[in-house]
Amino acid sequence: MEIRVLPLLPLRGILVFPYMVIHLDVGRDKSVQAIEEAMIQERVIFLATQKEAQTDDPGMEDIYRIGTVAEVKQLLKLPGGTIRVLVEGVARGRIKRYTGQEPYFKVEVEQYSEEFVKTPEVEALMRSLVHQFEQYVKLSKRIPPETVVSVVNLEEPGRLADIIASHLTLRIEDKQQVLEAVDIVKRLEKLCAIVAKELEIVELERKINIRVRKQMEKTQKEYYLREQMKAIQKELGEKDDRMAEGEEYREKIAEVKLPKEVEEKALKEVERLEKMPPMAAESTVVRNYLDWLIALPWSKSTRDRLDIKAAESILEADHYGLKEVKERILEYLAIRKLAKKMKGPILCFVGPPGVGKTSLGRSIARALERKFVRISLGGVRDEAEIRGHRRTYVGALPGRIIQGMRTAGSKNPVFLLDEIDKMSMDFRGDPSSALLEVLDPEQNNSFSDHYIEAPFDLSNVMFITTANVQHSIPRPLLDRMEVIYLSGYTEEEKVQIALRHLLPKQIKEHGLTxxxxxxSENTIRRLIREYTRESGVRNLERSIAGLCRKAARQIVTEEVKKVRITMQNLEQFLGAPKYRYGVAEQEDQVGVTTGLAWTEMGGDTLAIEVTVYPGNGRLTLTGKLGDVMKESAQAGYSYVRSRAAELGLGGEFFDKHDIHVHVPEGAIPKDGPSAGITMACALASALTGRKVRHDIAMTGEITLRGRVLPVGGIKEKVLAAHRAGITTVLVPRDNQKDLEDVPNNIKHKLHFILVEHMDEVLEIALLEKGYHPPAELGAAGAALPEGMPYQPVIQDGEEPGTIHEHRFS
Structure with missing residues (x-):
């Protein structure tokens, strides 16, 4: 063995064996300097391969320890700073240590010398290796046959192994194992195993190629025979399968009676199909397209039932109440009877969950004797869901609108677009913009789907959309629809719905009779009051289903003939009541006011509490309030401060006391302008020590000057007040017109007072002098200010239902 100090050239993705001559392109700075150093000295360099070819700046641990001592035969400098060198491997070597890393790697190398004794074992391994290599060359076709001749004549076993390994297409790891086998016998054994494995892979590749070639020959043969058969059929005047398929499509197109431009497009596609090879992938796309064109109802339509009385009886049988909606449908029928050609209306039902928006659409279709289609838009965020995909995409389909029209089978169905307020958008487009063409009466007579690529007439479709809240519907869409509000049901309506629809349905579904x-009816009434609190009837139906389940189990297990559910034993079936009927405050209190709020679930009562304690003039708001409610509280606070003198509060009072406004049920988010006057009233009560009447609820927005502005959701709020046991409701004067929407049976049970200024609210809601604030508040509220005498608006014994035109006295 010989110890030498040589420059190191790390190799990427390549390995050099002894006796191997190869060109190397060197570009890295360290490598270039190593080559230059080698040229200065004995033209000898050490070549070692990197463990990872991707590493640009390898360290000592990234380079294999065993490599090849090589001689630089030729050097050529290329443009760009790259050097091309011709090297020849001389001998194996092992890095003992690194003597330097900058400006290039310098290593102390232990050079191995090739010493061998040609034993019978070595001779046998050499013959086996040469035989395997000959077979590999014959099968792989990657190595020239002349290489075998040069290998066969080699007598040195080590050189034989190295040359064969250099010609094989192996992984760097396998070549490195051969290079590291210093012992000749181990090297020959290792290489024999590698060549045997490569032979198996090459043999498998050959079998696969033969199989593929046979399949291709079979396909070409079939194509040739088909072409011959086509020529023979043409001579005999017979039609082939494709011609027959084309004729079949032409007959279907003629039967469907497509519009002229669509028919021309379809016939062109049939011609394309006939010219395509049978095995062409695009032929399936054309067939699917033609099937869609033929299946769509271009000219099919159903005849409307124009009998208004029959339609009215169907609507009444299916739904209790909903007077405005039923009137709108009957108006449409009356116009259809007078004017034969009329565009389909686009209605939008807005209301809380469970009031029957979706089922109402089904009833309308039944009343008109039209087909009914429903699609849900909740969570749709891809424009292609509406307009479809272009046919260039794999698995393309029309949008949901065209799919719905195919399902309906007629061009004038009742088409329900459910949950239109729950659409979203992302990078794939805005589905609400795509819906504009569908829901615009001026555009939908020529709706364009990306897949169909032909105008489709939607003007005869009666579109109905549903939403829980109006503000979530995109404005351009809302502008094209006629909005009909479905507010919550009254208690009496719920009782009738339960008795007429829900109870019979659940009894039948649970196998009862x-x-x-x-x-009983009284049981249903208690169920509504104490177990469900909602605008719709969804929870009511669930509760009735729960009663039916319990009854069914009792009938099966206890073998009773009939189960009677009464007001007295209702708790045995459903447990303790969940709600307290009539949740208005039981007594007049200081700083507690009942407000009315509108939620997505309908109307609800809102208790607002205010407390005052010594501090430094800070206002605290709690109860998970939104920005609008916080601003209402600030406005009410500013109004009360501006009226401090009239309320009997000293000038320094606000600087020495903190005020805390809280809206209970703090886990529920609350927002909206409806609580402005409620907060101001609670603040005034807490500061003056005057109690608020417990039987009054109020709603309205407040300004800094004390004006009471109108708010929305009056009907729902009044229904909530009635459910809570309130007897008097304060409503902004500008909301008087909205009281007409309140059902008469509810209106006649309540007193309504119209107010337009906060002073009127305080005069009505706050009780007169006699209730003093806590002692720590000093003299605040001890005297009733002049000019605000308490005069009851509602006289004793007065019948409810009167709308009082109250003026500040």
Whole structure:
């Protein structure tokens, strides 16, 4: 063995064996300097391969320890700073240590010398290796046959192994194992195993190639025979399968009666199909396209039932209440009877969950004797869901609108677009913009789907959309629809819905009959009051289903003939009541006011509490309030401060006391302008020590000057007040017109007072002098200010239902 100090050239993705001559392109700075150093000295360099070819700046641990001592035969400098060198491997070597790393790697190398004794074992291994290599060359076709001749004549076993390894297409790891096998016997054994494995892979590749070639020959043969058969059929005047398929499509197109431009497009596609090879992938795309064109109802339509009385009876049978909606449908029928050609209306039902928006669309279709289609837009965020995909995409389909029209089978169905307020958008487009063409009466007579690529007439479709809240519907869409509000049901309406629809339906679904279960009307009424609090009837139906389940189990397990559910035993079936009927405050209190709020679930009452304690003039708001409610509280606070003198509060009072406004149920987010006057009233009560009447609820927005502005959702709020046991409701004067929407049976149970200034609210809601604030508040509120005498607006014994035109006295 010989110890030498040589410059190191790390190799990427290549390995050099002894006796191997190869060109190397060197570009890295360290490598270039190593080559230059070698040229200065004995033209000898050490070549070692990197463990990872991707490493640009390898360290000592990234380079294999065993490599090849090589001689630089030729050097050529290329443009760009790259050097091309011709090297020849001389002998194996092992890095003992690194003597330097800058400006190039310098290593102390232990050079191995090739010493061998040609034993019978070595001779046998050499013959086996040469035989395997000959077979590999014959099968792989990657190595020239002349190489075998040069290898066969080699007598040195080490050189034989190295040359064969250099010609094989192996992984760097396998070549490195051969290079590291210093012992000749181990090297020959290792290489024999590697060549045997490569032979198996090459043999498998050959079998696969033969199989593929046979399949291709079979396909070409079939194509040739088909062409011959086509020529023979043409001579005989017979049609082939493709011609027959084309004729079949032409007959279907003629039967469907497509519009002229669509028919021309379809016939062109049929011609394309006939010219395509049978195995062409695009032929399936053309067939699917033609099937869609033929299946769409271009000219099919159903005849409307124009009998208004029959339609009215169907609507009444399916739904209790909903007077405005039913009137709108009957108006449409009346116009259809007078004017034969009319565009389909686009209605938008807005209301809380469970009031029957979706089922109402089904009833409208039944009343008109039209087909009914429903699609849900909740969570749709891809424009292609509406307009479809272009046919260039794999698996392309029309959008949901065209799919719905195919399902309907007629061009004038009732088309329900559910949850239109729950659409979203992302990088794939805005589906609400795509819906504009569908829901615009001026555009939808020529709706364009990306897949169909032909105008489709949607003007005869009766589109109905549903939403829980109006503000979530995109404005351009809302502008094209006629909005009909479905507010919550009154208690009486819920009772009738339960008795007429829900109870019979659940009894039937649970395998019961009227002879096995009985639920009285009073039981239903208690169920509504104490177990469900909602605008719709969804939870009511669930509660009735729960009663039916319990009854069914009792009938099966206890073998009773009939289960009677009464007001007295209702708790045995459903447990303790969940709600307290009439949740208005039981007594007048200081700083507690009942407000009315509108939520997505309908109307609700809102208790607002205010407390005052010594501090430094800070206002605290709690109860998970939104920005609008916080601003209302600030406005009410500013109004009360501006009226401090009239309320009997000293000038320094606000600087020495903190005020805390809290809206209970702090886990529920609350927002909106409806609580402006409620907060101001609670603040005034807490500061003056005057109690608020517990039987009053109020709603309205407040300004800094004390004006009461109108708010929305009056009907829902009044229904909530009635449910809570309130007897008097304060409403902004500008909302008087909205009281007409309140059902008469509810209106006649309540007193309504119209107010337009905050002073009126305080005069009505706050009780007169006699209730003093806590002692720590000093003299605040001890005297009733002059000019604000308490005069009851509602006289004793007065009948409810009167709308009082109250003026500040």
């Amino acid at each position: 009227g002879e096995t279960i009985s639920i």
